[in-house]
Amino acid sequence: EAQVTQNPRYLITVTGKKLTVTCSQNMNHEYMSWYRQDPGLGLRQIYYSMNVEVTDKGDVPEGYKVSRKEKRNFPLILESPSPNQTSLYFCASRKTSGRDPDTQYFGPGTRLTVL
Amino acid sequence: AQKITQTQPGMFVQEKEAVTLDCTYDTSDPSYGLFWYKQPSSGEMIFLIYQGSYDQQNATEGRYSLNFQKARKSANLVISASQLGDSAMYFCAMREGMNYGQNFVFGPGTRLSVLP
Numbered sequence: 343e344a345q346v347t348q349n350p351r352y353l354i355t356v357t358g359k360k361l362t363v364t365c366s367q368n369m370n371h372e373y374m375s376w377y378r379q380d381p382g383l384g385l386r387q388i389y390y391s392m393n394v395e396v397t398d399k400g401d402v403p404e405g406y407k408v409s410r411k412e413k414r415n416f417p418l419i420l421e422s423p424s425p426n427q428t429s430l431y432f433c434a435s436r437k438t439s440g441r442d443p444d445t446q447y448f449g450p451g452t453r454l455t456v457l
Numbered sequence: 458a459q460k461i462t463q464t465q466p467g468m469f470v471q472e473k474e475a476v477t478l479d480c481t482y483d484t485s486d487p488s489y490g491l492f493w494y495k496q497p498s499s500g501e502m503i504f505l506i507y508q509g510s511y512d513q514q515n516a517t518e519g520r521y522s523l524n525f526q527k528a529r530k531s532a533n534l535v536i537s538a539s540q541l542g543d544s545a546m547y548f549c550a551m552r553e554g555m556n557y558g559q560n561f562v563f564g565p566g567t568r569l570s571v572l573p
Contacts, residue, residue, distance in 0.1 A: 343494070384461070384563035385502075400560055427547055432502060444490045444509075444552060446561070448502035 344369045346449035348433050354455045355423055363418045363452050365433030369402070372438045373415035373444070376408065385432065392438070393414055417446040423456040430454075460484065461549050461564035468569050469552065470539045476525070478567045479528040480549030490554045491532040496546040496566070505547075507533060539571045 346367045355361055367374065375390035387400030391410040405427055407419040420427060433449040470476035479494045482491065492522045493505040493509040508516045515553055524533040549564040
């Protein structure tokens, strides 16, 4: 089954404790992206990656890091989480050529609470 | 300035009736794509429909159609014959430019409630 998986789905942590949210897709998509969703703001893009070893900032990159060492994986790293990073996080992927390249496939979301 | 505006925080519709969810966008790029996503209470994001800026016809996908008015920069989603399962948050989104590395921008969403 074609899918984007994220882990963990729920996480409660404390300020300053480094964490990683994993994202993996099995569709051989070149493009992957991270978003955060906050009430009244919709989804805002944090980082995206066009392909392996190619990453770029989205609209709200502060406090986050990403890496793309393999095509299927795109982890989101919070080196020193703060309460304002409490949010619902989505990973997404899409292909960049061929039919319907624009269609993004989203993971199930990770609800993060930073105390 | 907001690139995607959804002016209806919440909407109600009677089951089996049609409903239009508004979306206006702002871009100076001649090439862009417009999307609608559905987010039910379970939280996942479900792709509904896509309209490219150069597409001559309005996009349709089953009960979903996109009323694309380029000059007015609007891309309203029309849901025909509403069902109870259509109750969800709906997000309008835009991808600017031909470069697939461009950001996707989402609107704040509209919460649709379908009444029995």
